[in-house]
Amino acid sequence: RIKGRTVADRRPQRKYTAPEDVHSPTVSTEGLMTSLAIDAKERRYVVTADVEGAYLHADMDETVIMMFDDDMVDYMVETNPEKYGPHVHINKYGKKRLYVQLLKALYGCMQSAMLWWKLLTSTLVEEGFVVNPYDPC
16 A cells, blocks of 8 residues: 655655654663563562553644545534634535644654653653663653
8 A cells, every 4th residue: 555645735745854853762672671670679569551642642843734635524614613614625626625733743643752752751850750861761
């Protein structure tokens, strides 16, 4: 399957974005194994957590325009007619289009993982946690 993406004015997306600008850090195998060994040795109680809709907590840091068409336009207008109704456009083929600006990170956007990681890290630091300088994940 081939996917093609364009921005609102039909330009192609940026050809290259540096990985360090969009990917969140991932824990190293050595860091994870060391942490697990220490946890086991010290008989620590360890828990994991899942943040539902995690990306949606992070604000977008640049302008990203998303296009809805056909039935999705109808769903959006049905949800909030005053907000979306006036902005529906009909293209030359008679298809409904609605362009919206993303205010929050959304799963599928290149930078969403990094934005969520930055938000989580800054929140934990504000609460008194310290980032491991050897493995910042």
